[in-house]
Amino acid sequence: xxxxxxxxxxxxxxxxxxxxxxxxxxxxxxxxxxxxxxxxxxxxxxxxxxxxxxxxxxxxxxxxxxxxxxxxxxxxxxxxxxxxxxxxxxxxxxxxxxxxxxxxxxxxxxxxxxxxxxxxxxxxxxxxxxxxxxxxxxxxxxxxxxxxxxxxxxxxxxxxxxxxxxxxxxxxxxxxxxxxxxxxxxxxxxxxxxxxxxxxxxxxxxxxxxxxxxxxxxxxxxxxxxxxxxxxxxxxxxxxxxxxxxxxxxxxxxxxxxxxxxxxxxxxxxxxxxxxxxxxxxxxxxxxxxxxxxxxxxxxxxxxxxxxxxxxxxxxxxxxxxxxxxxxxx
Numbered sequence: 001x002x003x004x005x006x007x008x009x010x011x012x013x014x015x016x017x018x019x020x021x022x023x024x025x026x027x028x029x030x031x032x033x034x035x036x037x038x039x040x041x042x043x044x045x046x047x048x049x050x051x052x053x054x055x056x057x058x059x060x061x062x063x064x065x066x067x068x069x070x071x072x073x074x075x076x077x078x079x080x081x082x083x084x085x086x087x088x089x090x091x092x093x094x095x096x097x098x099x100x101x102x103x104x105x106x107x108x109x110x111x112x113x114x115x116x117x118x119x120x121x122x123x124x125x126x127x128x129x130x131x132x133x134x135x136x137x138x139x140x141x142x143x144x145x146x147x148x149x150x151x152x153x154x155x156x157x158x159x160x161x162x163x164x165x166x167x168x169x170x171x172x173x174x175x176x177x178x179x180x181x182x183x184x185x186x187x188x189x190x191x192x193x194x195x196x197x198x199x200x201x202x203x204x205x206x207x208x209x210x211x212x213x214x215x216x217x218x219x220x221x222x223x224x225x226x227x228x229x230x231x232x233x234x235x236x237x238x239x240x241x242x243x244x245x246x247x248x249x250x251x252x253x254x255x256x257x258x259x260x261x262x263x264x265x266x267x268x269x270x271x272x273x274x275x276x277x278x279x280x281x282x283x284x285x286x287x288x289x290x291x292x293x294x295x296x297x298x299x300x301x302x303x304x305x306x307x308x309x310x311x312x313x314x315x316x317x318x319x320x321x322x323x324x325x326x327x328x329x330x
Contacts, residue, residue, distance in 0.1 A: 067095065067144065078102060078112050078213065083147065093131065097142040109141070115213045116143045118189060126180030126208050148208055153177075153287070154196035163294045163325060170291050173199070176207035178284055184209075185277045188218040192275070194283035195262045196290060214257050218276060260306035261296040262286035268310035293321040 119130040264282035297318035298309040
């Protein structure tokens with residue numbers, strides 16, 4: 001009961017707790033000793049800020065004294081990812097905040113909340129844990145989550161001098177992605193936007209699949225959002241880890257959800273009722289294709305868009321590149 005009373009602003013023993021006093025402040029005051037432990041961080045694991053604190057002012061969570069926002073890491077279609085410091089636990093976290101311009105859209109609000117719920121319920125080392133879900137003073141939701149450190153698989157692939165370089169280690173990364181996706185499938189969840197830009201690789205071998213904003217919960221049907229999207233104009237969304245990694249890295253939201261360069265034909269054709277785990281399996285194969293050949297299955301061609309190629313399943317070029325890549329057959 002003491003914990004409940006502290007949350008309500010009451011100290012153990014009935015004495016009112018000072019307004020704005022954190023848990024650490026309370027412990028230090030009561031014990032007379034510092035209650036803070038800070039671990040050193042490897043420089044290679046630093047997550048760079050795309051902008052300092054000042055430019056993220058409008059997106060800062062309000063009325064939360066134990067999160068100190070340090071700046072912006074990235075921005076996506078639904079909002080921004082901020083880097084913040086959790087003063088109580090002494091750790092840096094990522095905070096996903098909904099864009100205020102979208103807070104009045106019920107479909108966006110629902111997708112934001114569902115992404116947090118999916119991330120909170122998928123308990124696997126390869127999936128970024130969501131710590132909690134809260135509301136800002138203006139009732140916009142925000143989600144503190146684990147700060148993902150490292151480089152994207154897209155960055156690692158792009159930095160190679162040849163497709164043979166570091167192939168063994170990258171195949172181990174790919175295997176870890178497959179294990180993570182297999183776990184999600186056992187929970188009835190498909191990602192629908194698997195690509196190298198949505199895979200994070202840490203300095204010590206950690207592999208995590210990020211950006212579950214387009215995930216579909218199979219046991220619930222999961223087609224209501226896409227059926228609504230069919231009645232809207234198609235827009236381009238840059239997901240959390242998208243950015244300019246190369247052709248076809250943007251996610252399309254509308255009658256087609258996902259990334260065309262890695263998309264199975266039924267997803268590219270908008271056949272929403274047909275989408276199941278096989279869509280993710282195709283995308284995994286597309287990632288493997290890029291790992292082995294340097295390019296995803298579909299690449300820009302004059303007179304034919306990536307989406308057109310994907311909808312027609314034009315894989316002849318991909319098969320030819322795979323035959324010539326020199327990798328051992330499994």
